[in-house]
Amino acid sequence: MSDKQLLMSVLQHQKGFARAPWVPFAGVHAGSLCGYDANEILHDADKLVEALMSVNTYYHPDGQPVIFDLQLEAEALGCELYWDEGGKVPPTVRTHPFENEKKIPCRCMIPKEEDGRFPIVLKAMRKMKELVSEHTALYGLICGPLTLASHLRGQMLFMDMYDDADYVHKLIAFCKEVCASVAQMYLQNGMDIIGYVDPLLSQISSEHIEEFLLDAYAELFQHLKTCHVPSCLFVCGDATANLEVLCRMKPDCLSVDENVCMKDALAVCRKYDVVLGGNIQLTITMLHGSSQDNMKAVIDIIEQCEGTDDLIISPGCDMPFDVPVENGIACYQAVTDYENVKTALQYYDPEQTFDDVEIELLHYDDLQRPIVEVFTLDSRTCAACTYTMNMVKEAYHRQSDAFDYIEYMYVDKASIARCRKMNVEHLPCIYVNGNCIWSSRIPTVDEFLSTIKKIGGK
Known part of the structure; x- marks a missing residue:
């Protein structure tokens, strides 16, 4: 079974697979993998495809979105956008066309393939379908009706829910038509899965969801x-109180972020035959954590859910731009090699210092030739670690008089303590004379030996 088939089978509510599917929601983060900022990849189909292929290469996803931009539909409907000069975030909506007067847009305004930035997105979709369709399912993500309505009406929408329910019903109905039309566009351009992303669903009551959105979403799904x-519904924030009504909409999958307890959410989802996706922490873990933190986050989610049935592992939402590539790779490793990673992390605790384990660091200044210290998860079981160690061994075979080497595997307390003491952040990595030279990247033998020669010894 291919990676894509695994994801599609889980979304069809099949069970009993060896692992959960892995779907990294890399929106603008994709650009960071090949040196492009958010503004570049959201305005250039070729750069967007290059960035998406980097995601596919580094993270080996079972499924991935082509774009994660909740302003795309709003822009085509007349909202002006603000583009951050730093280029690390998607645009935001700056103006709301119906903020000062209650109007329902003409159906003639429903976006078409030639409107706004849709030509860029659709071109990228077609190219990605051509490049990865055999092994990766592609998500077409669409701004959901509630968030789209708020883009058009602004904050007044939430007052309207109390003061003018009829207007809200009509505006939501229009936005539902937009969602359906964009979904059709995406399907015609090669998307395998349609996801509606509606962050604001956690910000209103279950009663208002039932009154204004339950029927609209039920029709879409x-x-x-x-x-x-297959369909997915994405909601950000603490949606705990709304889980029941969201599941009653009958998406195939409900994706939540770190504010929601996965165990509790899965219990609700199973009542309605809905798959649950989530919910690796975006900032504490993915952006600021170590590779071990990210592996542990995946292990914790699977253990919390007591297995992988009805589960998709993913970030809680769109990955931050500056997430280290090593952290995404670490999540993939934990998903695909759960038992070995779990064993390797059995002594890992961010709160522990392992002060009781005595570690003596080498006296690097006294060495006659460089010492290469290779920190691995376990080169016997971890593919990336295996390739790293094989490279070092091949280099040693070529020039055994140029350096010495030793491997520390992250499966025993002494190695964990050494990692802490030497500030090792990512595995696998290669230190030379006590300094990290390569982290989660395997150099060529020639590059390795050239670096060793430059460092030299006494």
Whole structure:
């Protein structure tokens, strides 16, 4: 079974697979992998495809979104956007066309393929379908009806829910039509899965969801079911109180962020035959954590859910731009090699210092030739670690008089303590004379030997 087939089977509510699917939601983060900022990849189809292929190469996803931009539809409907000069975030909506007067847009305004930035997105979708369709499922992500309505109406929408329910119903109905139309565009351009991203669903009551959005979403998801297309609903924030009504919309999958307890959410999802996706912490873990933190986050989610049935492992939402590539790779390793990673992390605790384990560092200044210290998860079981060690061994075979080497595997307390003492952040990595030279990157033998020669010894 291919990686794509695994994800599609889980979304079809099949069970009993050896692992959970892995879906990294890399929106603008994709650009960081090849030197492009958010503004570049969201305005240039070729750069967007290059960035998406970097995601595919580094993170080996079972599924991935082509774009994660909740302003795309709003822009085509007349909202002006603000583009951050730093280039590390998607644009934000700056103006709301119906902020000062209650209007329902003409159906003639529903975006078409030539409107706004849709030509860029659709071109990227077609190219990605051509490049990865055999092994990776592609998500077409669409701004959900509530968030889209708020883009058009602004903050007044939430007052309207109390003061003018009829207007809200009409505006949501229009936004539902936009969602359905964009979904059709995406399906015609090669998308395998349709996801509606509606962050604001956690910000209103269950009663308001039931009144204004339950039927609209039920129709959207039912239409996709009749087309035999898997569907997902993405909600950010603490949606705990709304889980029941969200599941009653009958998406194939509900994705939540770190504010929601996965165990509790899965119990609700299973009542309605809905798969649960989530919820690796975006900032504490993915952005600021170590590779071990990210591996442990995945292990903790799987253990919390007591297995991988009805589960998709993913970040809680769109990955921050500056997430270290090593952290995404670490999540992939934990998903695909759960038992070995779990064993390797059995002594890992961010709160522990391992002060009781005596570690003596080498006296690097006294060495006659460089010492290479290779820190691995376990080169016997971890593929990346295996390739790293094989490279070092091949280099040693070529020039055994140029350096000495030793491997520390992250499966015993002494190695963990050494990692802490030497500030090792990512595995695998290669230190030379006590300094980290390569982290989660395997150099060529020639590059390795050239660096060793430059460092030299006494």
